Amino acid sequence: MPTTMELFLGFLGLGMMAFGGALPLAHRMLVERRRWLSEEEFTEMLGLCQFLPGGNMINMSVAVGMRFRGVRGGIAGLLGLIAVPSMVVVLLGMLYERYQNDPLVAHLFAGLAAAAAGLLVAMAIKIVRQLRxxxxxxxxxxxxxxxxxxxxxxxxxxxxxxxxxxxxxxxxxxxxxx
Structure with a gap:
């Protein structure tokens, strides 16, 4: 069972790497690397988190944290997940405001969208394998x-x-x- 600090650090690492495609990385962290959840538990928890209002990964960080460490674990998972992305989004917003008319910036965002779509398709395939x-x-x-x-x-x-x-x-x- 992960400690509160392990939950925070696990979701902090996830939040640092997972811009636009957190679900496949969350699956890798929670199921494959850390083995905090089984494939079936991940799929069930993801279904619940998708049904609830709010972002899937936000819900997942709270649900996983609460499962292992109650309210403290839920808060640790949530704060870990959003700490770095919140800072990066503010900085990117400031940069985008300044360079939004640059064609290179438009191409950059198009490439990021394609990469995120690919990660989502990969995750969907993993989940469908569970249901086969x-x-x-x-x-x-x-x-x-x-x-x-x-x-x-x-x-x-x-x-x-x-x-x-x-x-x-x-x-x-x-x-x-x-």
Missing amino acids: GSLPMLIVAAICFCAIALLRLPLLWTMLAMTPVSIFIVKIGKRVRK
Whole structure:
């Protein structure tokens, strides 16, 4: 079980490296390197954090911190995650204000957006691998993807509709396995 300081330092490191693509790096830190969560625990916690209002990684830092160290752990995870990015964003904002009309700056931001999209796709593939043994859950994931990405339905309404469906499917699946 990580200490409060380990939670702070873990999320501080994540916050220093994860501009625009924190989810794949969070998975690597929490599941692969530090082994604080299993694949299944990460996927479940991510689902909860996506359902809650606010940023996914902000929610994840608080949820992981609280799981291991209560309120102190939640605060440590949150502060670790946002400390460096907050300072960097302020500095970048000041630089952008001065150089926003420079074409090189526009190209820089286009490249950063492409890199962030690639990291997001990589994380989605890792999560889908977790679901590959469960056809019903893959169907739920596909329905959510189609509703949000293709039909452009609001995330909140899609989550409110599909959450009870997925809970029901998991319950039935557990009963069938017993």
